[in-house]
Amino acid sequence: MISQCNLVARFACIFTQCLVALPLILLPIVGHTSETQYAVPAIIDDGWEREELAKSGFDAARLDALLGRMMSGETNIHSVIVERHGRLVAELYRRGKDKSQYSLFAREKDFGPTVMHDTRSVGKSVISLLLGIAKQQGKIKSLATPVLDFYPVYTDLATPELKAITLEHLLTMSSGLEWSEGGGFPNDEDRLAWKRSPYRFVLSRPVVVAPGSTFNYNSGGTVVLAEILTRVTQTPWKDFARKALFEPLGITDWEWVADLHGRPMANSGLRMRPRDMAKIGRMVLNHGQWQGQQIVPADWITAALQPRISTGFDGMQYGYQWWTGTVEWKGQQLAWSAAFGNGGQRLFVAPDLDMAVVITAGAYGDLQVARRVNAFFKDIVSTVQE
Secondary structure, X not given: OOOHHHHHHHHHHHHHHHHHOOOOOEOOXXXXXXXXXXXXXXXXXXXXXXXXXXXXXXXXXXXXXXXXXXXXXXXXXXXXXXXXXXXXXXXXXXXXXXXXXXXXXXEEEOOOOOOOEEEEOHHHHHHHHHHHHHHHOOOOOOOXXXXXXXXXXXXXXXXXXXXXXXXXXXXXXXXOEOOOOOOOOOOHHHHHOOOOOXXXXXXXXXXXXXXXXXXXXXXXXXXXXXXXXXXXXXXXHHHHHHHHHHOOOOOOOEEEOEOXXXXXXXXXXXXXXXXXXXXXXXXXXOOOEEXXXXXXXHHHHHHHOOOOEEOOOOOOEEOOOOEEEEEEEOOEEEEEEEEEXXXXXXXXXXXXXXXXXXXXXXXXXXXXHHHHHHHHHHHHHXXXXX
């Protein structure tokens, strides 16, 4: 048992480290070349091939310098993967401080090509892909279906206001339900893990604005969408994810962390290798295909990535559980879409450049780092020459 004095000492040490944010050391990765400092992507028999930066259209020297700054700075980035035209072109990892959702303290951890990382809300975008698959299979007829149609036993909740909320409103986080998330502990997202019926908890919240009118970040909506997947497919949604998405992508090393009642957390529990996050990005760029196999319907990819509602956050918009925005490249504004996760977890796709970028980090709850990570993506885009 750890003594109270030791606990106090550990807390003081961690607090000091958070303030100082000492730079971390870039871990050596197989494949370093004498001409560049970036790590050549590893070949580990997971379906990825690699290509040189210059041959993939990058200014290798500029990207090399940028990646060096990213991985040696104070942002606590754990990995960066750059993929273009279906091949990995850069892959870096470093040792850093990280903590699970249930940890009070961060600890040092080594990261690498075969190490899973928390993706947090990146899992929301995966739930969207699963809904697209289920819709293609005829399990979901229309996104205009009222959510309460899937919960006929909730007769006491069936007010006209709640009956107006549709699947599309949950997908775009515009349900109009009262919901507070991202502030102090405990917030409504925290309460989800405690409730015996999280779905009823979400749907019993008062409707405070007209559905479809206002974006309000709501993890509870994602939890309800996942549970609806289970209802319409008659398969636990986690099993549906494995069979319909992960296995076709060759993703075998993943997990979905459970809440306090043993339920996988659709909103924030997904853990996987950054290289496998990049597979999802490549599939999205290929309109739902991976290595010639259609996994997610192409029309769903188009619909999910379409900007549908302003988020009020740094000029970004939101589609079906995917963030969207634009980035400047050679005087043009190019569209991007992304799966975002707390702590600096990112999967960006830039269709016009046929490029995906994955970033993982350990800066949970730090909005400034989140903005810095987004800026790094823009910097990476600027190194594309053609």
